[in-house]
Amino acid sequence: MTDAPVLRATGLTKSFPLRRSALGRVVDRVRAVDGVDLTVTAGRTLGIVGESGSGKTTVSRLVSRLLTVDAGTVEVDGVDVTAARGRALKALRASLQMIFQDPYGALDPTKTVGHAVAEPLLVHGRIGRRELTDRAADLLSRVTLDPGLVHRYPEELSGGQRQRVCIARALALEPRILVADEPTSALDLSTRSEILNLLLRLQKENGQAIVLVSHDFATVRHLSHRIVVMYLGRVVEEGPAALVAGEPLHPYTEALLSAVPVADPDEQRGRKRIVLHGDPPDPARPPSGCRFRTRCPVAMDECARIDPPLVPVGGERSVACLRHPGPAPVEPAAAAAIRVAR
Amino acid sequence: MTAAPLATGTAPDTAGALLSVRGLTLDLVGGTPQPGLVQGVEFTVPKGRSVALIGESGCGKTLTAMAILGLLPRAVRVVSGEIVFAGTDLLTCGPRELRRIRGGPVGAVFQEPMSSLNPTMTVGDQIAEARRIHFREGRRTAREHARELLDRVGIPDARRRLDSYPHEMSGGMQQRVMIAAAIAGEPRLVVADEPTTALDVTIQAEILELLRDLRRDLGLAVLLVTHDLGVVADFCDEVVVMYAGHVVERAPVRDAFRTPAHPYTSALLGSVPRSDHARTPLQVIGGRVPPAGSFPGGCRFQPRCRHTAPACAEPQPDTVVGSGHHTRCGRVAAGGLQPGREL
Amino acid sequence: MSAPTTTIPAARRRPLGAVLRRPSSAVAFAFLVLLVGSAIAAPVIAPHDPDAQELGNRFAGVSLTHLAGADEFGRDVLSRLLYAARIAVTAPLISVGVAVLIGLPTGLWAGRRRGIVDAVSGRLADTLLSLPALASALAIVAVLGPGLTNAMVAVGIIFSPTVFRVVRGATLSVAEETFVESATAIGCSTRRTLWVHILPNIAAPLLVQVTILMGVALLAEASLSFIGLGVQPPEASWGSMLGAAYRNQYDAPYAVVPPGIALVLTVLTFNTLGDALRDVLAGRRAS
Numbered sequence A: 001m002t003d004a005p006v007l008r009a010t011g012l013t014k015s016f017p018l019r020r021s022a023l024g025r026v027v028d029r030v031r032a033v034d035g036v037d038l039t040v041t042a043g044r045t046l047g048i049v050g051e052s053g054s055g056k057t058t059v060s061r062l063v064s065r066l067l068t069v070d071a072g073t074v075e076v077d078g079v080d081v082t083a084a085r086g087r088a089l090k091a092l093r094a095s096l097q098m099i100f101q102d103p104y105g106a107l108d109p110t111k112t113v114g115h116a117v118a119e120p121l122l123v124h125g126r127i128g129r130r131e132l133t134d135r136a137a138d139l140l141s142r143v144t145l146d147p148g149l150v151h152r153y154p155e156e157l158s159g160g161q162r163q164r165v166c167i168a169r170a171l172a173l174e175p176r177i178l179v180a181d182e183p184t185s186a187l188d189l190s191t192r193s194e195i196l197n198l199l200l201r202l203q204k205e206n207g208q209a210i211v212l213v214s215h216d217f218a219t220v221r222h223l224s225h226r227i228v229v230m231y232l233g234r235v236v237e238e239g240p241a242a243l244v245a246g247e248p249l250h251p252y253t254e255a256l257l258s259a260v261p262v263a264d265p266d267e268q269r270g271r272k273r274i275v276l277h278g279d280p281p282d283p284a285r286p287p288s289g290c291r292f293r294t295r296c297p298v299a300m301d302e303c304a305r306i307d308p309p310l311v312p313v314g315g316e317r318s319v320a321c322l323r324h325p326g327p328a329p330v331e332p333a334a335a336a337a338i339r340v341a342r
Numbered sequence B: 001m002t003a004a005p006l007a008t009g010t011a012p013d014t015a016g017a018l019l020s021v022r023g024l025t026l027d028l029v030g031g032t033p034q035p036g037l038v039q040g041v042e043f044t045v046p047k048g049r050s051v052a053l054i055g056e057s058g059c060g061k062t063l064t065a066m067a068i069l070g071l072l073p074r075a076v077r078v079v080s081g082e083i084v085f086a087g088t089d090l091l092t093c094g095p096r097e098l099r100r101i102r103g104g105p106v107g108a109v110f111q112e113p114m115s116s117l118n119p120t121m122t123v124g125d126q127i128a129e130a131r132r133i134h135f136r137e138g139r140r141t142a143r144e145h146a147r148e149l150l151d152r153v154g155i156p157d158a159r160r161r162l163d164s165y166p167h168e169m170s171g172g173m174q175q176r177v178m179i180a181a182a183i184a185g186e187p188r189l190v191v192a193d194e195p196t197t198a199l200d201v202t203i204q205a206e207i208l209e210l211l212r213d214l215r216r217d218l219g220l221a222v223l224l225v226t227h228d229l230g231v232v233a234d235f236c237d238e239v240v241v242m243y244a245g246h247v248v249e250r251a252p253v254r255d256a257f258r259t260p261a262h263p264y265t266s267a268l269l270g271s272v273p274r275s276d277h278a279r280t281p282l283q284v285i286g287g288r289v290p291p292a293g294s295f296p297g298g299c300r301f302q303p304r305c306r307h308t309a310p311a312c313a314e315p316q317p318d319t320v321v322g323s324g325h326h327t328r329c330g331r332v333a334a335g336g337l338q339p340g341r342e343l
Numbered sequence C: 001m002s003a004p005t006t007t008i009p010a011a012r013r014r015p016l017g018a019v020l021r022r023p024s025s026a027v028a029f030a031f032l033v034l035l036v037g038s039a040i041a042a043p044v045i046a047p048h049d050p051d052a053q054e055l056g057n058r059f060a061g062v063s064l065t066h067l068a069g070a071d072e073f074g075r076d077v078l079s080r081l082l083y084a085a086r087i088a089v090t091a092p093l094i095s096v097g098v099a100v101l102i103g104l105p106t107g108l109w110a111g112r113r114r115g116i117v118d119a120v121s122g123r124l125a126d127t128l129l130s131l132p133a134l135a136s137a138l139a140i141v142a143v144l145g146p147g148l149t150n151a152m153v154a155v156g157i158i159f160s161p162t163v164f165r166v167v168r169g170a171t172l173s174v175a176e177e178t179f180v181e182s183a184t185a186i187g188c189s190t191r192r193t194l195w196v197h198i199l200p201n202i203a204a205p206l207l208v209q210v211t212i213l214m215g216v217a218l219l220a221e222a223s224l225s226f227i228g229l230g231v232q233p234p235e236a237s238w239g240s241m242l243g244a245a246y247r248n249q250y251d252a253p254y255a256v257v258p259p260g261i262a263l264v265l266t267v268l269t270f271n272t273l274g275d276a277l278r279d280v281l282a283g284r285r286a287s
Helices: A056-063 A086-095 A113-123 A129-142 A147-151 A159-171 A189-206 A217-223 A241-246 A251-259 A265-270 A332-341 B061-069 B095-101 B123-135 B139-152 B171-184 B201-218 B229-235 B253-258 B263-270 C015-020 C023-045 C077-113 C115-130 C133-144 C148-175 C178-186 C190-226 C238-247 C253-286
Strands: A005-020 A026-041 A045-049 A071-076 A096-099 A177-181 A209-214 A226-231 A234-240 A311-314 A317-319 B017-028 B034-046 B050-054 B076-085 B106-109 B189-193 B221-225 B238-243 B246-252 B319-322 B325-327
Touching: A005 A056, A005 A209, A026 A045, A026 A056, A026 A209, A026 A234, A045 A056, A045 A217, A056 A071, A056 A177, A056 A209, A086 A096, A096 A159, A096 C178, A113 A129, A113 A147, A113 A159, A113 C178, A129 A147, A129 A159, A159 A189, A159 C178, A189 A209, A189 A217, A189 B263, A209 A217, A217 A241, A226 A241, A226 A251, A234 A241, A234 A251, A251 B201, A265 B229, A265 B253, B017 B061, B017 B221, B034 B050, B034 B061, B034 B076, B034 B221, B034 B238, B050 B061, B050 B229, B061 B076, B061 B106, B061 B189, B061 B221, B106 B171, B123 B139, B123 B171, B139 B171, B171 B201, B201 B221, B201 B229, B221 B229, B229 B253, B238 B253, B238 B263, B246 B253, B246 B263, C015 C023, C015 C253, C023 C077, C023 C253, C077 C115, C077 C148, C077 C190, C077 C238, C077 C253, C115 C148, C133 C148, C133 C190, C148 C190, C178 C190, C190 C238, C190 C253, C238 C253
Parallel strands: A045 A209, A045 A226, A096 A177, A177 A209, B034 B246, B050 B221, B050 B238, B106 B189, B189 B221
Antiparallel strands: A005 A026, A005 A071, A226 A234, A234 A317, A311 A317, B017 B034, B017 B076, B238 B246, B246 B325, B319 B325
16 A cells, blocks of 8 residues: 555635626625645545535535536646546546445436446446446446346335445446545435445455545544545544544534534433534635634634634644644734735 | 433333323325334333434334324325323324314424425414414414524524524524424424434534423423434433334333344444444444335344344234333343344 | 345336326327328228319218218318328428427537527527417428428427427436436546436437427418418328318318318327326326
8 A cells, every 4th residue: 555645636626606697797606615635545535524515525526527626736646637638537537436425316217227337337448338237247246236136227226225336336447536425325324334334345455545525424434544624615624533533623623523423322411512503604705714713612813813724733633723723833924824825 | 511311211101101102003005005004103202201213214203203293194094003192192083183282282393494394484474373373372472472482492683583484594593493383382292303314413413402402491202203323312211213114122212222122223223333443344234124015024124133033923022121121022022132232 | 135126116117008008098099000000001091092083073972982072173082081191190290300300409408518508599499489480480481482391391490499498408407417427427428428318318308298299290280281381282181171171161061070070189199198198207207
């Protein structure tokens, strides 16, 4: 296993139009992702956790080139693919595959399971039509599905079976990177554990890098080596999974963890609770300074003025909070300068 | 913040129950008829307590809740059983009586606040409606009460919010409005069907906190339908586990998590990721819930169970294995299997 | 893994079967088969040459030799009806074919690409739809010259914005589905995504629209032939037969009946089948 990153994203920024004038000009936009950096190494899982409006889903679409960045770069194996088109883009597709949240909508209802699974090979010219059924059967058995399902249609399958089909489809091209957007949130409890086990096993067998995007801290904690916590389009904390989930530094991470109830009555009722008050702010009009300050239980006056940058604090961790200024304390003026430079 | 005291293992006897469901059996009659969609369901909700109804989708937990609220779909028929709320059988009382109870002493909160609230009515009118129906209050009094209720459920600037429409509010705020409408009838029991499933986890924590406060202040009993074992551990005193239309286990919350007495409960608990076992395989339950109409005879969980024995094909009686702790697993009841997480 | 146990509603996989289980549409379908059959077999089953004039038989009533009587030139009405069935089948096919040829690719493209392509083609379609249909058809025929093919091409052009709208709307909603995103993610080209993944998924609403348009096209053909801009004499269409009957209403008031009945039944057939398809496919969506 090498430490060279297979996927590196820097300064990812993306905004979406909210409103257009009668002439089609964008008059209001929301910055869904604002200067996000990510690095994933082979065989490792990077978990991105955040609530709705955090921009985590947009990040997954940006690194997989399903959306185009406004600013920033995406590198796969050291090659800049931010503006890849045509053949280069198709090559990128072969090395980076996606697993979607909704296994019900992710499969074309008019195509058989076999077609769904082997289609990537067909599109990339790796097999002919005649080999489709055999290859599909192989792929299905890799995700422990009955190869006899090749001639079935998605609607005949359960949610868990469909998600396995989606995973088999994503594996067909033997990608180096899997981006999984909420792969288990549409599934029932017992099915969810099957899918998580499958992802763990496949990663051990094939050494894929996985980017796991989820709102569920427990799922992210279970699969990830490193965790990125997002809030309103920014990364607020990043670091090794055990540390981020065990000793969170950012008040938002702390609140998020505290909000996830533990499935143990004694432990859960003995925990310190941090209940946030108020709704998250409108992402189109984020508050000044730190974006979390309006809901932060430990906000200070400076938080309204200074937008804290994500700074390393040692132990391979980074935090964007004025209460954790890192080894070299950031002067308010310096922080302001950093903010202006963005 | 103080945590709610943990329920101890005292047996809730039916006599002290606010709601008791006995032998509830529901059949699907429309389309392809399917008998035993929900079969012989039995549990109680004691006064002021919070009971969780858990299970995977297709296990009949929502149907059971809908039966209590008298909101069953047309195609589902009650075959037998009774649902006694404060001495009245909701299944045999007339429509007038049912209307008096529903929205009055029994409140309801649903999963999707956006589709449960009327988009063409202001939230103030929707909350006031319950006061006007159940307490025959005049427009002005009802509105004043609606404002107090919005205040009570933690909606800032309640007076102005009375005139808002549901779509102008966030999901969390809408759910607060739903709760305000549910408690407007001064209920003694609130039936909440996945009330936080559609919400972000920090908002879920706020809503659970609100429900906890309301329980304490108003002495509410809550029947919470959920699939989130964390929420159960956090909020509930007792647990009713359903599988394929059967209640397979009932227990005080601590017993259910510590010494589950049915292999299905134990398997559900084993499928939850735990922080001290990161990146290790989770327990899986092979197969899936059979579709209604093709439930196996005897123990309905037996085709997916790790401990299946020939006796499992026989009907499994409800057996008491501890104080207030019932199981429908014959092997546990006979002492062949020990209750616990390893079940 | 256990084998899947769910059963799929038959309507989902075999919409035609579900349509035919309704008595009204089964009758309609049988009539359609009869119509196409007689159109094909007209030379064999027609008792007379449809254009053979027997002036001695002008306006002859129903008899054993002329089962549906004879027209103003003494031609056998039944034979003309049967031959006209060929036009009743082919003329709508031309119009609907032209409409689909124009409306389908543009609708797919506009629905998938959005943006400027969508805006321009949408305005164009709106403009075409706001013109009175028959008047525009007349104008187009005036340019192309009279004749059945020209008339039906004109009708097809008039129909194309309707097809465009249906296709565009369906494409817009299908394009939102995750499987379309998934197709992009595995490297499908836009063309492959459109033809392999989107088209089969919009086939249902398109089929409904096409069936209903067949009926409307037949009426348009009849109207144009009625006023002499469609089929040219001596060829017969139900519309031109109606026109002739109208002109001779004092000599043979009953002559409007045979072509009138044929026309009404056929249009009714297309509408019944279209409605049934829509209901069946809508139920499919809902499930």
